[in-house]
Amino acid sequence: MKIILLSILAALVIAVPASAQDIVTRKLAFTSGGxxxxxxxxxxxxHAGRKLPGILVTGSWTTVKEQMAQNYAQELARRGYAAFTFDxxxxxxxxxxxxxxxxxxxxxxxxxxxxSFLQTLPEVDALRTGVLAVCASAGxxxxxxxxxxxFKAYVAVAGWFHDKASVGSIxxxxxxxxxxxxxxxxxxxAFESSGEVRYVKAFDYVDESAAMVGPFDYYASADRGGIPQWDNRFAVMGWSEWLNYDSVAAAKALKVPSLFVHSDNAALAGNVKAIYQAVEAPxxxxxSSEDHFAFYDEPQVVKRSTDEAVRHFAKYLTRELGPLGSAEEARVISLVSSIPLAVDLADYDLAMRAFASRITIDYTSLWGGEPQxxxxxxxxxxxxGIVPGFDATRHEIADVTxxxxxxxxKASAFVDGRHYLGDRVWRPVGTYDWQLEKIDGAWKVTKMTFNLTQEIGERSLASEAMERAKRK
Incomplete structure (x- = not known):
């Protein structure tokens, strides 16, 4: 009976706000132009195998992924998004x-x-993708x-938008x-004739030949943007294309829901206001009044800007409405969904009504052994014998088919199982499969199978919860 008791635990879950989570990273490779x-x-x-909304995060001109883009990607991941940066x-x-x-x-x-690569990743819901672009990459x-x-949503933070009419001011x-x-x-x-690439500094305080000249401490400080991954050089041949580029026109033509986070003290503020007026989409x-470079790495500014971006993404990166389905399908979905809800509410009479008189419970993917x-x-x-032993439980169920x-x-669903004792957590995550029969005119579950895909935290919490339940 102990195996049965423990195996049932995989059905119990509890949720933690995304803002309280740590993050993990994975380096990936893809191709562009060969x-x-x-x-x-x-x-x-x-994240435990869930498909998350995916955000492509890009930074300013001449920069690398470890600069401002990384700051925003980390904040987005803490808020429950799959955020992808690249060089x-x-x-x-x-x-x-x-x-x-x-x-x-x-x-x-x-x-x-x-x-395109972002939308192929297993962690990303390809139907819910957007971009957060900082400075020049916004164009x-x-x-x-x-x-x-x-992409279904666009966010520009301290967006740099220039055209021929405004480039001279810079x-x-x-x-x-x-x-x-x-x-x-x-x-x-010179490059076309000999292959020589002429370089100047991307930034310097006083050198007028540099691409950026001025009191830009962000690029000078090793604690900010002057990191080893950034080589502070600018290919001079790039001036022709850069100075003739019209990012104002590109932004004005946006047809997706767009958010512009900017300030009076950020670059080309007048252009941003004009773009905002011109965009026809939501x-x-x-x-605000922050300095342009504060948007790059000032912690509170980055967090506030990310909060605004998340509000925008939450509004527009919504799931597509699924097919309406039949009344019978609705009855089955309601029945299997009621099981985890009943456990969370400790309403065992409600849970029991979902099952046939004899049922098969299969947690062999988690515990081994045989179905019961x-x-x-x-x-x-x-x-x-075990639910009361946890401090909190809740099912997180999604994608019921x-x-x-x-x-x-037959029915199936993704289930994220979270079980808490104090500050400790155990999370078996996977899918449930249910087999059902219509008995005396009502659907009843005859078999329930859990398929483990990921396990996070301390499995030993299960036996501790059983002991606590006995004492209670």
Missing amino acids: DRMVGVLHLPAD FRGFGESGGAPRGLESPARKVADFKAAA YAAQAINEGVP YGGDAGVARRLRAGEAARR KDLVW QMTPQELMTAWR VEIDGDKA
């Missing part, structure tokens, strides 16, 4: 040449490849979506733009 790309998937540590071609761990080339066309192509993300990436007016364009064309000719604007034959009364006795063949039916 080059090997490297990315990192960030997940809540207790564009020519940057960080990804392949591709020339290195350090800020090519909007190449980066848009990389974004498309990363988006690339907008263009990629306009060109067919099937690069020293017409003269400064013209000087960089000449340098870019000369560098491109849209929101969150405005029992009556509903014996099953309720087993539950009463049903097949009906005359007076017989």
Whole structure:
């Protein structure tokens, strides 16, 4: 009888808010334009096989995935999302040449490849995907979506959007733009004739030849953006494509629900307001007074911005409504769903009514041994012998499916089982299969099988709960 009692525990679950979770990461590789790309998937540590909404997270120009993109991906994972960062071609761990080339066309192509890859991952619900783009990549993300990436929601944090009318305000007016364009064309000719790639610093406090010049401590500090993975160089030939790129037009053309998180002290704030006014899709604007670089890594600013993004994603990354189904299917789904609810409510009479007079209980994937034959009364006795021993239990059930063949039916569902004693947790996770028969006009479960796919935490909590239940 002990095996039966313990095996029943796999049906009991308890939920923990995503914001309290730690995260896990997994390095992955895919291809873009024939080059090997490297990315990192960030997940809540207790994702336990669930398909999560997937968010592609990208950062500013010239940067690598370990800078601002990583900060937002970590926060999204803590809130229950699958967040994927990657290095564009020519940057960080990804392949591709020339290195350090800020090519909007190449980066848009990389974004498309990363988006397609994200939707193939087993942890990701391909029907619920979106993007959080920081700074310059917000323009690339907008263009990629306009060109067919099937993301359902878009978020730009401190988005950098320039066009020919505004680029001079950043690069020293017409003269400064013209000087960089000449340098870019000369560098491109040198590359085409000899293969030479001319570089300048991506950032410097005073060097006017650098791509970014000014008091930008983010890039200078090893504790912020000046990390070893970032090589602080800019391929000069990139000026031509970058300065002629119109990310304002790309963002204005967005047709998916869009959120813009920006401030009066962030770059090109006027362009962001104009874009917001032009976007025809559902849209929101969150405005503050933070410095542009605070959006990159200031913890409280990153958390607040992520909170806004999560509110946006929660609203628009919703599941597609499933087929209506028949009345019989509805009855079966309601019946099998009532079993875990009844256990959570300690309503054993409700649970017992779901079962036929003899049932087969199969937890061999978790405990080994053989399936057990029992009556509903014996099953309720087993539950009463252990459920009260846990501090809290709850079923998390999803994706219920049903097949009906005359007076017989099959149902299955994903179930995340969480069992708590104090601060300790045991979580068997997997799927349930139910076999049912219509008896005297009502559906009854004749067999219940648990298929373990993942186990998290301390299995020993089961026997402890049994001892506590005895004392109670």
